[in-house]
Amino acid sequence: MTKLGFQLYSARNFQPFSEIFKKLANAGYAEVEGYGAIYASLDEASLKALRHDLDSSGLTMPTGHFSLDLLEKEPQRALDIAKTLGVEAIYCPHLVADQRPTDAAGWFAFGQRLQAVGKPYRDAGLVFGWHNHDFEFKTLADGSTPQEQIFAGGPDLAWEADIAWVIRGGADPFAWIESYAKRIKAVHVKDIAPAGENTDEDGWADVGHGTVDWKGLIVALKKTPVKHYVVEHDNPKDIDRLITRSIAAFQTY
DSSP states (O other), X not given: OOOEEEEGGGGTTSOOHHHHHHHHHHHTOOEEEEOHHHHTTOOHHHHHHHHHHHHHHTOEEEEEEOOHHHHHHOXXXXXXXXXXXXXXXXXXXXXXXXXXXXXXXXXXXXXXXXXXXXXHHHHTTOEEEEEOOSGGGSOOTTSOOHHHHHHHHOTTOEEEEEHHHHHHTTOOHHHHHHHTGGGEEEEEEOEEOOTTSOGGGTTEEOTTSSSOOHHHXXXXXXXXXXXXXXXXXXXXXXXXXXXXXXXXXXXXX
């Protein structure tokens, strides 16, 4: 059976993480995915304490989100964090709106920038790639999309495909999985509530309790080199419900 991970951003409002780790382990998760605010400012002792908490719960952190700022300006620090926590794949997770290019050439250049940023991490034997939101799938003036241009500019970039954001961006996830299968090393597994529902959770849903065809998607994704499936919900109101219902649904796919 495929191991299932959990993006810790989903539990940011349900502290402490040490208790979340126990809940995840008890529910059957094997992995967690970190994000910058958890570890970017920790000293070595605190990083080791975090690793100890993970180890004690029987969890690993094979993937992590690191801000572009840290990745670009402090590569050695990012590498040290990854080594201490056991991270094998680093994903740059976002680009704030006021920094986003507005045309194809700009996005191609951004892909080139990511390609260069990733070199020290690839050289260290880590997977390095991009995690998408919805803005990468909005059609540009020349008919292409930012996501296509990012990949064209960054030939060695891996892709952590956030399928629900692909859908929210108005794109067909099956077509993107087929076109960029070789890039997909990790996948965010999250669900979208029916229109007008779960407005207090930003329209997201627990996995298997929304509109995304996860059964069909998992079939398509099994033809890719995906190594990590990571449950995420951007704004859950009940963390126990999210944790238990999502893994129960995933295990049926």
